[in-house]
Amino acid sequence: MKLVYFAWVRERIGMAEETVDPPRSVETVADLLGWLRTRGDSYDIALGESGAIRVALDHDHADHDASIAGIREVALFPPMTGG
Amino acid sequence: MAHVRVAIVSEPLDITAEIERVSAGRGDIGAIVTFTGLCRDEDGRLEALELEHYPGMAENEVKRIAEQAAGRWEISDVSILHRHGKVRPGEIIVLVVTASKHRHAAFESAEFIMDFLKTHAPFWKKEHTAAGAVAWVAAKQADDEAEERWNNSD
Numbered sequence: 001m002k003l004v005y006f007a008w009v010r011e012r013i014g015m016a017e018e019t020v021d022p023p024r025s026v027e028t029v030a031d032l033l034g035w036l037r038t039r040g041d042s043y044d045i046a047l048g049e050s051g052a053i054r055v056a057l058d059h060d061h062a063d064h065d066a067s068i069a070g071i072r073e074v075a076l077f078p079p080m081t082g083g
Numbered sequence: 084m085a086h087v088r089v090a091i092v093s094e095p096l097d098i099t100a101e102i103e104r105v106s107a108g109r110g111d112i113g114a115i116v117t118f119t120g121l122c123r124d125e126d127g128r129l130e131a132l133e134l135e136h137y138p139g140m141a142e143n144e145v146k147r148i149a150e151q152a153a154g155r156w157e158i159s160d161v162s163i164l165h166r167h168g169k170v171r172p173g174e175i176i177v178l179v180v181t182a183s184k185h186r187h188a189a190f191e192s193a194e195f196i197m198d199f200l201k202t203h204a205p206f207w208k209k210e211h212t213a214a215g216a217v218a219w220v221a222a223k224q225a226d227d228e229a230e231e232r233w234n235n236s237d
Contacts, residue, residue, distance in 0.1 A: 004137070006205065007135055056140055059139055059143050059144075061203065079222030080205055081219075082134070082207070082208070083201040
């Protein structure tokens with residue numbers, strides 16, 4: 001599964017994208033965020049305030065309780081400020 | 084179905100050219116509404132805004148918003164053009180053009196589009212100040228509320 005990060009999530013994690021293979025127990029976006037936070041301080045700092053993390057699954061906005069089964073690209077980013 | 088045009092570009096946006104493109108050779112349009120979002124200098128404090136976007140999703144999401152507007156109002160044309168990269172004060176960040184037979188559809192759909200762009204289009208603004216500081220712009224609660232009202236006023 002490919003992960004892509006934007007704005008301050010990208011800066012805090014320290015990379016724009018990576019490929020990961022989460023354990024079977026990671027079924028939802030919330031599970032994924034929890035698992036990522038165990039991977040190091042930079043992830044914990046970037047994703048710790050989980051209410052501020054927005055998610056897109058294969059380019060569609062999704063909630064934290066959404067299933068990630070079959071998803072190829074997960075994007076994590078702060079609330080959007082375009083327009 | 085409305086003519087929909089979406090573009091995410093790094094070049095300056097031209098409002099006159101877009102109105103011309105929409106209206107050229109058309110006798111059926113009675114109203115064109117445009118919204119132009121500009122980069123402010125924040126009383127001279129700001130040197131530039133840097134717009135990051137999610138390539139692929141940004142185009143899809145903006146198109147989805149345009150199509151939602153076209154499904155909700157009787158509009159014949161909708162263009163949404165959005166910059167990415169560095170934008171200087173006075174330059175256009177976003178341009179929305181809606182066209183319809185009667186004015187209300189064009190006015191309301193343009194406002195709807197802007198409210199949804201603010202909260203749903205994957206763009207992030209970073210400020211570069213004249214003093215050399217950089218900071219991400221925080222999302223506004225007021226933008227969420229502006230979007231929310233469309234869910235209550237169908």
